[in-house]
Amino acid sequence: MKTLFSSMKRHFLWILILAWLCGPALAAEPQQLLMATTTSTDNTGLLDYLAPHFTKATGIDIRWTATGTGKALALGQNCDVDVLLVHAPAAEKKYVEAGYGQNRREIMYNDFVFIGPTADPAGVKGKSVAEALEAIKAKKAAFISRGDNSGTHKMEIELWQLAKLPQPEKESWYVSTGQGMLTSINIAAEKSGYILTDRGTYIKYAHDKGGQPPMVVLVEGDDVLRNQYSVIEVSPKNCANAKADLARKFSDWMAGAEAQKLIGDFKLLGQPLFIPNAK
């Protein structure tokens, strides 16, 4: 008896470590939904604002990790999350076609705008997207790119293509930051350059600069600048462990009247950041 006890004592630490390692697998709560989303929904505070309402309505605890759209899609493909809230329609459609996701639902949009220094060295104010990019290229004015495969970066690449201009990846005036939206805007401001941003992040930026930002909106309202956000459920066919039922509840709630109204009411500096458009 004594030897058994002492051997237990000796192994106690290991038992503890083992229990601690296995803990999360055993204690997995069923009502927990994991989402991968983009930095824009998190950085603007939209999710912090919506999450308590969602939990109250459904009893589901939602957790999210915010990254670029590219990585968010990869997390879904690797079965590490249950649901996605992303904004890169072309990539999303391919993703669903490939069988990684299902039930892609448009939830809301904001739009992209080109911002630049108030002095506007390339004179792009009020121009169309194609004309503006042409002018920036002709003047070799500094242009800042996210360069991180995010939804915004993908949109920028598309805009260069739509303007029938080569991707200026190697030009000296083209700066690829590989960083988040607000960081990139700050870099653009330091370099007095132009940058494409979603309006939500810009409003937040202007707010942080006390409403007197050194960077102003110069090109907006062009049809090609719409930034659509969608919810995609991770396909249970690809990922047996995906919580498809909870993901569906989230998708339904986001497209429902309550969330749509909440999204429309979410304002900063008196301006709405996102416009709900679920069908």
Place this chain on the structure above:
Amino acid sequence: MDFILQGLRQAFLLLFSGNAETYSAVAATLTVSSYAMAVSLAVGIPSGFALGHLRFAGRRQVRLVVDTLMSLPTVFIGLIVYAFVSRQGPLGHMGLLFTLQGIAIGLTILALPVVISLSAAAVESTDASLRTTLLSLGAGNRQLMFGTLWEARHAILAGSLAAYGRVMTEVGIAMIVGGNIKWHTRTITTAIALETNKGQFAMGIALGLVLLLIAFIVNGSVSFLRKR
């Protein structure tokens, strides 16, 4: 520039107003670094001691490998751990992704080579005459071992603190494996990265100061214990 001063002010506010988000990040940082250090020290000091004390074939090669592993890039460790604990990875069924335990595993990989290498160096650099002195005093093999270990204790401690510093301030592993999930896996360093991305530079500085304060308390306690 004024955001540095603002950050200083904000750091005090965060700590003394009992800001729940900050304390959650502090708790996460302390949890992952404690777990990682406990395992690293338990495994690393004996291994490092053996590596420095014993003479065996291939010892130099092993040292070289361990020394090289001290330069493991943290984002690389993060990706490797992610590959293993992702739900489709070999350890996926354990549900370690986006947990503090998952981060702790990555941090252990980060700290272990530092502890082993610096412990080995500490043992190697003990006075060469120590061995003969101990033997002449009639020490057995066991006593020789503990004598050497005791003599090297300060250098081993310094190595452990260096490893602790790396673990506390690490951001790549915590971001990739932890996912920076609010209230759960958001550590101080990932919170700093987030605030910086949000353009809240003052908040980033404030959190950085909080981290420094914790490091100061840890180092202060160690130095206090050493004096006694």
